[in-house]
Amino acid sequence: MSDSGYYKGNICIVTGANSGIGYAVSEELLRRGAIVYMAGRSPEKIARAADQLSAYGDRVRTLIMDVTKQEEVEKGIAGAAAEAGRLDMLFNNAGVGGTLQFETATLEDWKTIIDVNLWSVIYGVHAAVPIMLKQGSGHIVNTGSVAGLIPFPFQALYSLTKYGVTGLTECLKYEFADKGLHFSVVCPANIATPIFNKAIDGKAYGELRIPDDAYPVDKAAALILDRVAEHKGIIIVPEEPNTEAWRGYVCGDPEVEELLLQMARDRRAAYEKGGMYF
Numbered sequence: 001m002s003d004s005g006y007y008k009g010n011i012c013i014v015t016g017a018n019s020g021i022g023y024a025v026s027e028e029l030l031r032r033g034a035i036v037y038m039a040g041r042s043p044e045k046i047a048r049a050a051d052q053l054s055a056y057g058d059r060v061r062t063l064i065m066d067v068t069k070q071e072e073v074e075k076g077i078a079g080a081a082a083e084a085g086r087l088d089m090l091f092n093n094a095g096v097g098g099t100l101q102f103e104t105a106t107l108e109d110w111k112t113i114i115d116v117n118l119w120s121v122i123y124g125v126h127a128a129v130p131i132m133l134k135q136g137s138g139h140i141v142n143t144g145s146v147a148g149l150i151p152f153p154f155q156a157l158y159s160l161t162k163y164g165v166t167g168l169t170e171c172l173k174y175e176f177a178d179k180g181l182h183f184s185v186v187c188p189a190n191i192a193t194p195i196f197n198k199a200i201d202g203k204a205y206g207e208l209r210i211p212d213d214a215y216p217v218d219k220a221a222a223l224i225l226d227r228v229a230e231h232k233g234i235i236i237v238p239e240e241p242n243t244e245a246w247r248g249y250v251c252g253d254p255e256v257e258e259l260l261l262q263m264a265r266d267r268r269a270a271y272e273k274g275g276m277y278f
Ligand SMILES: NC(=O)c1ccc[n+]([C@@H]2O[C@H](COP(=O)([O-])OP(=O)(O)OC[C@H]3O[C@@H](n4cnc5c(N)ncnc54)[C@H](OP(=O)(O)O)[C@@H]3O)[C@@H](O)[C@H]2O)c1
Pocket: 015, 016, 017, 018, 019, 020, 021, 022, 040, 041, 042, 045, 065, 066, 067, 068, 093, 094, 095, 096, 097, 116, 143, 144, 145, 146, 187, 188, 189, 190, 191, 192, 193, 194, 195, 196, 198
């Protein structure tokens, strides 16, 4: 692999590592020679996930942390860095989905999604940056979404958190560029993971299933690590047609405007019929 040098021997923490993108990124990091702390909130789930990667021996390690709890994130990151002697990379990946109708979303729904998707990243960055600044090196990779670049209707809650992740990551990328620190924001489109099978606070609209056009998660992980190694700031997965759509949205392309309006109409009609999730 051409970029193995970027990962070989690196101390990495991946949150949400027991499932989906986090698990696939952990596996790909191990394949490329890194030492990986797989972080999750459930000791059983994270132990099971680490067990599946036991072929990588003592390069697979585990951390228990609920990313919505600042003390747990702080303790987990500081503990891993102290044990390993440094922290090269942090993947703030844990998160939840959220396609909800504004009218039925409660303020609790807003709080839950902001805690899991945005405060988690703030806590992670807050804990890792001082360690990396002291070292004079490090790379933080936050998972946003294409919904943090394009405002998909009926995703106001989710989009709020993911735009936040994009903004904070991009600002810090420039702010710390001369301090040896790197920042990337991963913006996935539909990737085939269990996220599609989960309800938000018990709210599910219609069938929960992975969309037919979802991109394979192992290919997503490989692409993410290729682009991270190139120090790319915004990493869109898969790159096309999503990069073109993003450019179109930013430039006010009437076709993209029409597409978003049509999506809003289709989704509202589906909700009104009583069935719609993603
Ligand atoms: N898949 C997609 O199409 C897609 C698209 C855009 C963005 N994303 C983003 O990609 C990231 C990974 O999602 P995924 O698709 O891999 O979903 P996933 O398979 O559902 O994995 C989500 C992971 O986050 C963990 N998590 C959730 N809440 C947590 C908490 N409070 N503390 C610690 N861990 C927590 C989950 O742990 P548990 O198993 O314990 O719940 C799980 O390990 C998320 O940030 C998501 O928003 C995904």
